[in-house]
Amino acid sequence: MKTILRTLIVRLFSMLVTLFIVTALLYATVMFTPAENRATLYMPRNVSPRMTEEQLERMLDRIIEQHHLNDPYPVQYYYWISSLLHGTWGYSPTLQEDILSAIIRRAPITAELTLYSILAFIPLGLLSGVIAGSRRNKAADHGFRFTAYVATSLPPFILALILMAFFYVELYWFAPGRTSSSFGSFINSDNFRQVTGLLTLDGLINGRPDITIDALRHLAMPVFTLAIVHWATLGRVTRATMIDELNQDYVIAARARGIPEGRITWRHTLRNVLAPAFTSSLLSATSLLTGVFIVEILYNFHGVSDIAVRSMADTPDAPAALGFAIYSVVVVLILMAVLDLIQASLDPRLRERA
Amino acid sequence: MSPVRRFFSRWQNLLGLFLVTIFVVVAITAPWLSPQDPENPGPIKQVGRAIDFEPRSPQEVPPLGTLSSQISVYHAVVWGARSAVVFGLIVAIFTALIGTLVGAVSAYFGGFVNSLLMRITDAFLSFPIIAGVVLISQLITTTLHEAGLRFFKNVSSQQIFSNATSSFYLEEELPPFLQMLMNLDPVLIAFILFSWMPYARIMNTVVRRTRNADYVEAARALGAGHNRLIFRHLIPNSITPMIVLAAKDVGGMVLLQATFTFIGMGGNSPWGMVLVRGRDWIITQGGIFTYWWVFIPATLALILFGIGWNLLGDGLNDALNPRTQ
Numbered sequence: 292m293k294t295i296l297r298t299l300i301v302r303l304f305s306m307l308v309t310l311f312i313v314t315a316l317l318y319a320t321v322m323f324t325p326a327e328n329r330a331t332l333y334m335p336r337n338v339s340p341r342m343t344e345e346q347l348e349r350m351l352d353r354i355i356e357q358h359h360l361n362d363p364y365p366v367q368y369y370y371w372i373s374s375l376l377h378g379t380w381g382y383s384p385t386l387q388e389d390i391l392s393a394i395i396r397r398a399p400i401t402a403e404l405t406l407y408s409i410l411a412f413i414p415l416g417l418l419s420g421v422i423a424g425s426r427r428n429k430a431a432d433h434g435f436r437f438t439a440y441v442a443t444s445l446p447p448f449i450l451a452l453i454l455m456a457f458f459y460v461e462l463y464w465f466a467p468g469r470t471s472s473s474f475g476s477f478i479n480s481d482n483f484r485q486v487t488g489l490l491t492l493d494g495l496i497n498g499r500p501d502i503t504i505d506a507l508r509h510l511a512m513p514v515f516t517l518a519i520v521h522w523a524t525l526g527r528v529t530r531a532t533m534i535d536e537l538n539q540d541y542v543i544a545a546r547a548r549g550i551p552e553g554r555i556t557w558r559h560t561l562r563n564v565l566a567p568a569f570t571s572s573l574l575s576a577t578s579l580l581t582g583v584f585i586v587e588i589l590y591n592f593h594g595v596s597d598i599a600v601r602s603m604a605d606t607p608d609a610p611a612a613l614g615f616a617i618y619s620v621v622v623v624l625i626l627m628a629v630l631d632l633i634q635a636s637l638d639p640r641l642r643e644r645a
Numbered sequence: 646m647s648p649v650r651r652f653f654s655r656w657q658n659l660l661g662l663f664l665v666t667i668f669v670v671v672a673i674t675a676p677w678l679s680p681q682d683p684e685n686p687g688p689i690k691q692v693g694r695a696i697d698f699e700p701r702s703p704q705e706v707p708p709l710g711t712l713s714s715q716i717s718v719y720h721a722v723v724w725g726a727r728s729a730v731v732f733g734l735i736v737a738i739f740t741a742l743i744g745t746l747v748g749a750v751s752a753y754f755g756g757f758v759n760s761l762l763m764r765i766t767d768a769f770l771s772f773p774i775i776a777g778v779v780l781i782s783q784l785i786t787t788t789l790h791e792a793g794l795r796f797f798k799n800v801s802s803q804q805i806f807s808n809a810t811s812s813f814y815l816e817e818e819l820p821p822f823l824q825m826l827m828n829l830d831p832v833l834i835a836f837i838l839f840s841w842m843p844y845a846r847i848m849n850t851v852v853r854r855t856r857n858a859d860y861v862e863a864a865r866a867l868g869a870g871h872n873r874l875i876f877r878h879l880i881p882n883s884i885t886p887m888i889v890l891a892a893k894d895v896g897g898m899v900l901l902q903a904t905f906t907f908i909g910m911g912g913n914s915p916w917g918m919v920l921v922r923g924r925d926w927i928i929t930q931g932g933i934f935t936y937w938w939v940f941i942p943a944t945l946a947l948i949l950f951g952i953g954w955n956l957l958g959d960g961l962n963d964a965l966n967p968r969t970q
Contacts, residue, residue, distance in 0.1 A: 312768035320780070324788050444951035446900045448907040449944050452924065456933040574770075581773040588908040599779045603910055612783035616776040623771040 298635045306624045313620050314375075318368045321613065326360040327351055329609070333358055333374075333381065375617070381610025385601045390614035394595060398618075399488025400469065401594035404513055405583050405626075406489070412518040412525060417568060419522070420529020424564075425556045427534055435530070439523035447516050447582065451589040454512045465511045467590045474502055513590045517582050521575055528571040529564055536560040562637070569634040576626040580619055652964035661956025664949055671723060672730040679723040688724035688915035692717045700926055700939050710938035712922045722942050725915035729950055732833065732902055732914070733895035739837045741891045744844020749875055749883075751845070752852035763849060770842045774901070775910075777839040782831035782911055789826055832905055832912035836898055844887055851883035889962040896954030903947055919943040 321329060330351045342350075355361060359370050380391040423435035458465045470478060470490065477483055478490070486496050491510070494503030536542065537560060545555050584596035595618065602611035652658050671678065682690045693701070693715030703710040709719040751762035855861065861878055869877070899914070906917025923939030 308764060309768045309771055312765055313772060316765070316768065317780075320784065324784055440952065440955070441948075444896070444900070444948055444955055446904050446907075446947060446951070448904050448920070449947065452920075452927060452940070456928055460928050460933070577771060577773050581775040584773070584775045585904055585908060596775075599775060600909070602779060602783060609783055609787050612780045616772070616780050619773045619776040620771050623773060627771065 295632070295636060299632065302628050302631055306628055309624060310620065314372060314617065315368060317613065317616060318371055319364065321609070322364060322367070324609070326355050329360050330354040330358070333379070380614045380617075383598075383602065383608055383611040383614070385608045385611060386598065390598070390610050393598060393611075394614060394618050397593065397595045397597060400592055401583055401587065401596070403489040403491065404510065404517065404587065404592065404594065405579065407510055407514045408517040408521070408579070408583070411514055412522040413572065415518075416522045416525030417529055417565070420526040420568070421533055421556060421561060421564065423526065424530040424533025425537065425552075432530075435526060439526055442519045442523040447520070447585055448589055450516050450519070451512070451586070454516065458512060465508050467509070467512070469506070469509055469592050470502075471505050471509070474505055478502070509590075513586045513592065516589070517579075517586045520582065521572070521579060524575055525568055525572055529568045532564045532567045533560060536563050565637045566634060569630060569637065573627055573630045573634065576630065577623050579626070580623055648964040652960055655960065655963070657956050658960030658964070661953050661958075661960055664953025665957050668726050668950055668953065669730055672727040675723050675727045679717075679720045681724075688721050688728060689918065690717045690720040691715055692720075700923075700936050702936075703938055709942050712919065712939055713926065714922075716922065718919060718938055718942055721915045721919045722946050725919070725943070725946060726950075728913070728915050729899045729902075729946075730895075733899045733954070736833065736836045736840070736898045737891040737894045740841040740894065741844050741887050743837070744841035744846075745848050745880060745884075745887055747841065748845035748848025749852050749879055752849045753856060753871070753875055753879060755853075755856075759849075762845075766842050766845045766849075769839060772839055774835060774839045775905075777835040778832055778905060778910055778912075781835045781838070785826050785829060785831055789823060830911070830913065832902060832910075836901070840894070840898070843890060847886045847890065848883060851886065852879050855879060855882055885965045889958050889965070892961055893955055893958035896951040896958075900947060900951045916943045916947050 333354050358374070359366055362370075378391055380389065380394075382388070383390045383393065386393050419435050423432045426432050454465075455467060459467060483499075484493070484497055486493055490506035491503050494500060494506060533556075537556075539560075542555055542560060545559055546552075550559075583594075584599060586592075587594045587596040588600060595615070598611050598615050602608040602615065679690075681687075691714070692711060697715050698713050700713050701711045701715065709717070709722065711717055712721075747762055747766065751759045856879065861874065864874060864878055902912040903914040903917035903920070905912035906914040907920055909921075920940055920943050923936075923943070926936040926939045927933055
């Protein structure tokens, strides 16, 4: 337990260092735009549309003065970071609200999608990798490798089109969007308590299992689309490690002692396979987040990706873009830390180094 | 077995090479396969009246039919191959170059330089590419906006810039910096900036392992300088994993570009544009195959492109890395 605590602290520290580097680089990129543009980051939310050009200009000048936007880079970076820590993420003109509250409101929707995908792809990826690896060159192995190949070469939007054509249009099992329209207004009303923000859980908490089932129906296709690529990657890594492990001396020794093959696979080698498998999941944390955003857009989930989509519309919206970037990095770092902790608890050798 | 023999001994590698060759040949011969419309060059070509809404089948308009507004599918798929090959190669080559340089330099000098550069690499690794695309295009838009330029998105999600006061395209009157910004593809820039990290990491490990090898020691003893050691000895000896990764990246980046085009976030992938325009005709009353030509050719092109480069990468890996056998 003590070692895990130490891992946690070391992780947290290196997370802060990464965060510092990312924000420093981000602000360096932002510095390429003129000071007047950066001033829009601090524009108050209620700028009267009747303000004259001159008044606006004077206001911009005041903001530039106030936030030291003409100062050297380290000074500006310091002021920017401190305003971020105070919750001033800027007012987004396209979303018509503060970017931080916009993100917080949408985050549970994205979290729900990510959570179910992780819960789906990690066990299934490990399972199929172990099976394929232990039955190398048999039918199961060939089947897995072919499916994994197609899965990694198939762009998510084509998969989404295919899934919608069959499961939505033909069979009507699943549907795009987050909820059915009949539940939409009820969920947003005061009668529905949003405890976790996750619809599947909130439905149960409110004693409405029909809402949970409806939410699951809407989650099925996006979760599948998101999970399949990561399933394929994880499965491949697991398969390769499994093949390596089954050639190790301790396996031969176990076979010689007459231990059944199934027990060797599932008891002896599985533990050694887990560590590299989690490393691969760890490295795909970033692509998992990009994937979530793309899947949200494809299936009309108005999660955090909404901010990205709307800020890509006609007006320049630097606060939204920056807020989105910072949010994404923070989430990836948290995700990596969690997976890292799981990995450390599985492999005692990693606890020491961290 | 020599690497070449080993490469040609597996049918998967041959298939990958075959697919990639086809795409490259189509990319080179595109002007002959499907001549451009001289008045309106580009991957989108009209072969009928634009007001004709319904897509026409391959029987009516050979060889592959049209999309709605009578845009030739064949033309877009052929010129899409050129765009895909060019885009994929540019991204792969630039990311490989940046990554190799960062990885090699940091590993070679070691110590403080190494830990600083590798921390920066880690920081980039935690940056999702979609946030990069949003950020870069917003920064470009903001800068152009400040210069009095407004931009509109047209149907095929290409950006058209125009002056705020008139709707004319005032290319000559712009200062060179703004003109450069206008012609930049934010997706291309973001892809290059946010995907060099795996190269740097691999390069770093490989170079750190070979730095102390005997032949490098020998070269150093002979008086070779930093530049010579890095460029003549370390990079050539660790190039194999780079090539494998780059080959796979060509396919992956083009698929990602098409995805961004499809969700309307820029990236002018012609294959993606065909699917954007075709999506409304996929789910129709007569089943999804009534208008099969609006999505099957572009989809197949994308998937085969991805599979081809992936197979090629795997094949190169097997051939050049005897250890994985």
